[in-house]
Amino acid sequence: MIKLDPNNINDKIFKAFVIFDQEGNKTVNDKDIGTILRSLGLCPTETELTDLINQLENNPPNGIVSYERLLPVVRDILLSGKFGILPKEEIIRAFQVFDPKKTGFVDQEVLREHLLIKGESFTLEEVNEMLFCATDPSKNKIDYHEYAARLADITKT
Structure with missing residues (x-):
């Protein structure tokens, strides 16, 4: 933790x-x-x-x-630590499921589809907010190493 x-x-x-x-x-x-x-x-x-x-x-x-x-x-x-604050490495591993070529990027539409349809679904509003924060607008993709670092950093200090 x-x-x-x-x-x-x-x-x-x-x-x-x-x-x-x-x-x-x-x-x-x-x-x-x-x-x-x-x-x-x-x-x-x-x-x-x-x-x-x-x-x-x-x-x-x-x-x-x-x-x-x-x-x-x-x-x-x-x-x-009741709801499991995840370390950066674990967040990265989760994103790598959507990046079989290990480019370090995930297409936002691929992630949107999975978040809305598969597993424990999120609302469209939650997904859009997350993607807005996570997506690099110049590439229209998520640099998941950078995003994982930001997520992990939220809880460090």
């Missing part, structure tokens, strides 16, 4: 959260929780994500999660 600096965890969580706080009132839609967690390098299953959202949502559920409720729970998850 990657070591985290406990002093920076709250800042990392806040930076990930605030991107989705459309109203500026320290709340997000529960549908954004998975993307927030993945942006922090976490890899929850859909079942784990559903359980977590149920834990974080207001009572009665209204589709909204507050930063106040999210922070301590996600902080504990990050510190415990």
Whole structure:
């Protein structure tokens, strides 16, 4: 597991959260929780994500999660390694499945198809956000060594 600096965890969580706080009132839609967690390098299953959202949502559920409720729970998850923060080498190996010639690049359309159709599917919005961040616009491909380094670096400091 990657070591985290406990002093920076709250800042990392806040930076990930605030991107989705459309109203500026320290709340997000529960549908954004998975993307927030993945942006922090976490890899929850859909079942784990559903359980977590149920834990974080207001009572009665209204589709909204507050930063106040999210922070301590996600902080504990990050510190415990519960949803498996992946090291860079493991992320690279996952991308290499889509790069049989070992060029270091994956076509974004190939990855989009697999993320939407195979395995634990993501929403189109989640896939588009991920591809927007991952794709080198000059090549229209994902340099997965560089992207894996960025993903792994999210959780290091």
